[in-house]
Amino acid sequence: xxxxxxxxxxxxxxxxxxxxxxxxxxxxxxxxxxxxxxxxxxxxxxxxxxxxxxxxxxxxxxxxxxxxxxxxxxxxxxxxxxxxxxxxxxxxxxxxxxxxxxxxxxxxxxxxxxxxxxxxxxxxxxxxxxxxxxxxxxxxxxxxxxxxxxxxxxxxxxxxxxxxxxxxxxxxxxxxxxxxxxxxxxxxxxxxxxxxxxxxxxxxxxxxxxxxxxxxxxxxxxxxxxxxxxxxxxxxxxxxxxxxxxxxxxxxxxxxxxxxxxxxxxxxxxxxxxxxxxxxxxxxxxxxxxxxxxxxxxxxxxxxxxxxx
Numbered sequence: 001x002x003x004x005x006x007x008x009x010x011x012x013x014x015x016x017x018x019x020x021x022x023x024x025x026x027x028x029x030x031x032x033x034x035x036x037x038x039x040x041x042x043x044x045x046x047x048x049x050x051x052x053x054x055x056x057x058x059x060x061x062x063x064x065x066x067x068x069x070x071x072x073x074x075x076x077x078x079x080x081x082x083x084x085x086x087x088x089x090x091x092x093x094x095x096x097x098x099x100x101x102x103x104x105x106x107x108x109x110x111x112x113x114x115x116x117x118x119x120x121x122x123x124x125x126x127x128x129x130x131x132x133x134x135x136x137x138x139x140x141x142x143x144x145x146x147x148x149x150x151x152x153x154x155x156x157x158x159x160x161x162x163x164x165x166x167x168x169x170x171x172x173x174x175x176x177x178x179x180x181x182x183x184x185x186x187x188x189x190x191x192x193x194x195x196x197x198x199x200x201x202x203x204x205x206x207x208x209x210x211x212x213x214x215x216x217x218x219x220x221x222x223x224x225x226x227x228x229x230x231x232x233x234x235x236x237x238x239x240x241x242x243x244x245x246x247x248x249x250x251x252x253x254x255x256x257x258x259x260x261x262x263x264x265x266x267x268x269x270x271x272x273x274x275x276x277x278x279x280x281x282x283x284x285x286x287x288x289x290x291x292x293x294x295x296x297x298x299x300x301x302x303x304x305x306x307x308x309x
Contacts, residue, residue, distance in 0.1 A: 010034055014294040020047045029056045037297035039290045040307075042277060043067055044226060046199040050309045061293040061303035065123065066285040071276040072127035075194050075224045078248035079116075082220050082270055083192070084108040109191070109218065109245075111135050117142070117190030119183065119206070120197035120225065128194055129175040139177040142186045146179045187214045192222060199226035207231065212238035220246045224276055227253035236262045239269060250276045 012032050017024060018041040029035065029052070038053055040062045050060050081087060085108040092102060116132045118125045121141040129139050172179070180186040187193060193215065197203045207221070208231040215221070221244060223230050232253065238244050246268035256273040263269050277286065293303035 006031070013037070013298050014039055016290055016294065017041060017048070024048055024053065026052065029053065029058065036300075037061060037294065037303055039293045039297070039303070041286045041290055044199060045307050046226060046228075050307060054309070059297055059303055060307045061290075061297075061305040062307050063286045063289040063293075064305055066289050067277045067282060068123050068127050070279050070282040071124050071196075071224055072131055074250055074272075074276040075124075075128045075196070075222055076131045078222050078224070078250065078270060078272075079192050079194070079220070080111055082222070082246050082248040082268075083111050083114075087270065111137070111192075113137065114191040115140065115189055117180070117186040117193045118177075119186070119193060119195045121177070122196065122198075124224070125194070125196040126171060126175070128196065129177055133175040139175055140180050140186045140190060141177050142180045142183045146181070183211065184214050187211055187219075188216065190219060191216065192220050194222045195225050195229055197225050197229060199228055204228050205231040205234075207235075209234040209237065213243050215244045217242060217245065219244045220248060222248045224250045227251045227255065232263065236266070239263075239266050246270075250274060 009031050010033055013034055013036045015022065015024065015028070015032070015035065015037075016039050022028065024038055035056065035058050037059045038048060038061075040048065040060065043062050043064050045060065045062055048060060053060050085106050088106050089102075092106065112135045114135075115138045116129075118129055118139065118141040121129065121143055125141065129141070132139055180189075195207060197206065203225075206229050207223075212221070212231075212234055215238075221230070221235070227249075229251075230249075235247060239247060247263075248270040249263075250272045251274050252263070252271060257264060257271060263271055277283065289305065293305050296303045
């Protein structure tokens with residue numbers, strides 16, 4: 001509408017962003033003189049220049065909480081699918097020759113009783129831990145800080161910490177989780193590593209060559225955060241050289257990956273096109289929350305899910 005009907009630009013007070021569209025840039029901000037808010041569908045706002053947007057007197061909001069369960073479900077789905085080699089089993093059922101038996105090379109690994117390492121135990125990481133506890137998994141986690149009064153993601157978030165980001169000791173105890181002050185300790189012990197941090201300058205390539213080489217050869221890396229948190233070139237190297245057993249990725253860079261990307265040619269890799277919140281129910285909740293934030297901004301109020309730097 002900005003490009004095709006510029007005469008309506010002065011009427012636009014809120015821009016709804018879904019899947020990084022429309023791009024919010026200087027041109028857009030200058031063209032909307034009465035803009036009050038950019039409302040993002042989803043939690044991650046790494047695609048938005050919040051300081052630039054705020055400099056125009058425009059607020060930014062996202063949709064936390066409503067995406068937590070579906071994203072945690074995806075983490076467990078990837079863990080089960082990779083660990084139990086479900087995709088390979090499906091392919092065998094479709095492509096096997098008459099009389100062919102299931103090969104021992106398709107033996108999976110148990111999820112129940114395994115060790116799960118969670119890198120970033122905020123809201124979503126805690127939801128993953130709750131699910132993993134039902135599988136009798138030993139749960140380790142790493143945050144930059146461990147505290148009942150400070151947010152463990154204080155160095156990773158692009159906004160002030162909220163109460164929901166904190167991990168009180170009773171929640172830690174409820175899932176029988178053990179805090180690892182050093183990331184390397186978690187990586188070297190875990191059978192499955194779930195990455196659930198926000199993308200910031202500090203967390204970009206948080207999982208790189210050094211971290212991958214510290215993992216067990218039988219480990220599986222699961223990324224449900226943002227693609228740039230994992231160094232994909234290093235991940236290809238790790239998989240080709242069998243530093244780790246497998247990887248299951250809901251997020252990559254770019255999304256989707258080019259069809260000739262080396263990750264897509266490796267046998268023990270699952271790659272999804274960022275489907276963590278891609279359910280009918282969660283999408284509906286996200287839209288409802290976006291409208292709540294939009295209406296608050298249009299009424300001159302602070303959006304309940306405002307994101308600040």
